[in-house]
Amino acid sequence: MRKRETVRRTTAKEVAAAAGVSKWTVIRAFTPGSSITDESKRRVMEAAAALNYSPNLLARSLATNSTRQVAVFVDDFRNPQKLPFLETLTERLQAAGLVAMLININNHFDHVHALLHADQRQVDAVILFGTAFRDETLTDRQLGNGMPPMFVLARDSQIDGVPAVVCDAELALRDIVDHLHDRGYRRPGFMSGAPALSTALRRRQHFTDFWAGKGVSEVELLSAEKYSAEAGADSVRQYLSQSTPGNRIDVLMCENDILALGAMDEIRGGFGLRVPDDIAIVGFDNYELSGSSAYSLTTYEQPRHEMIDAIIGMIVGSIKAETMTLPGKMIVRKST
Structure with missing residues (x-):
């Protein structure tokens, strides 16, 4: 069998040299919200396009201590009403520069396993969506300190220190x-x-x-x-x-x-x-x-969109992380 040739990736240092900027300016150009002038960003992007460069997210996560990944725990996939929420949630996470890691909570993969899995992958946060999560789970001896922050979406939080965003x-x-x-x-x-x-x-x-x-x-x-x-x-x-x-x-x-x-x-x-x-x-x-x-x-x-925007705001730090209750609206039709 013919051995597959390894294609060498263009580095940030090479892009920096082509753009006439520092390596850290290249990193800032690809980091949402970073301080960088329009001119510097234009030069970096042009050089990156010419050299077919894309940032190494793994290397960046080591440097910034942030993977930009959010674990979403779901344990009732048979409920089709979950799909609109998941569609909006993943769309808004991606718009914020975050990526959802969807984890199926089931008889073979409980909350403790899921939290350990998420922690090992160094996710930035965990969203509990439609999951029956209990206090005793947090006291499991397998779980140490420094677990990622957790948030509950569309259900009341049963745990002190774990904020929820819920319909009133x-x-x-x-x-x-x-x-x-x-x-x-x-x-x-x-x-x-x-x-x-x-x-x-x-x-x-x-x-x-x-x-x-x-x-x-x-x-x-x-x-x-x-x-x-x-x-x-x-x-x-x-x-x-x-x-x-x-x-x-x-x-x-x-x-x-x-x-x-x-x-x-x-x-x-x-x-x-x-x-x-x-x-x-x-x-x-x-x-x-x-x-x-x-x-x-x-x-x-x-209020699906407002609830999801609020929980993402808490994750990125633009909104204070505390339980939030939002009003919805009555839809009257012929069944009553």
């Missing part, structure tokens, strides 16, 4: 319950998703509290094992099979849109009931399919 669940559920109460619904139900993740959303608690404030103390609680349309359908099927028409809920709030879409399919297709005439449905997140004529789902939209 209290405001959201107040708006939802006010809307449902004004429409005349009085027999509410709530479907929660994966137990380990639901606790960090607080949506069920706010839902029951606001109904109690309106004199409705009984809220039927349904549970789905995971965030999927199939799980939503299974949960509502079990409830409807065990209840009688005269005693059923008249509105079902689902913890997210995917559960709501699955529940709606089962209510209409499996039991021949009408939405909203027999049972009204509400979701959360304003998933793309929710606005289609097939569903026309009433839901609540999180």
Whole structure:
């Protein structure tokens, strides 16, 4: 087999010589936010293009003590509502000169392994997105001091010192319950998703509290094992099979849109009931399919772009790293 020839990379020193500047000026020219004159940057870029030069990010990370990498932990990839968040998150990270390292938290790769993996790669930060992260994880003896800073996206942080950027669940559920109460619904139900993740959303608690404030103390609680349309359908099927028409809920709030879409399919297709005439449905997140004529789902939209901009600002240091709660907006459609 013919041995592959090694192509020598052009160095920053060679670019500096061609541009008539110092090596450190070349480094600054390729470092976002660095102080450099327009003329110097122009000369460096022209020389770099002529010599086919690209910076060695590994070498730069050793010099700057920053890899510009951010680890993103996700443990519910089956939830399709994660995709719009991940699309926006990776786009905004790249625009800020950062690169996302996506890590799948699962039965074979838990949080401790993921944190050790991220630390060994010297990431600049860790974003916990849709993960059930607990205090005891941080006290694991395998984890030493100096771990990268952590942030929680789209869920409340359960850990002191780990800030979260989250949609205002209290405001959201107040708006939802006010809307449902004004429409005349009085027999509410709530479907929660994966137990380990639901606790960090607080949506069920706010839902029951606001109904109690309106004199409705009984809220039927349904549970789905995971965030999927199939799980939503299974949960509502079990409830409807065990209840009688005269005693059923008249509105079902689902913890997210995917559960709501699955529940709606089962209510209409499996039991021949009408939405909203027999049972009204509400979701959360304003998933793309929710606005289609097939569903026309009433839901609540999180301020995705603002949340992601805030968490990136905390990572790069332009915003103080502290828990931030942002308002979303109610989207009323035909399902209520």
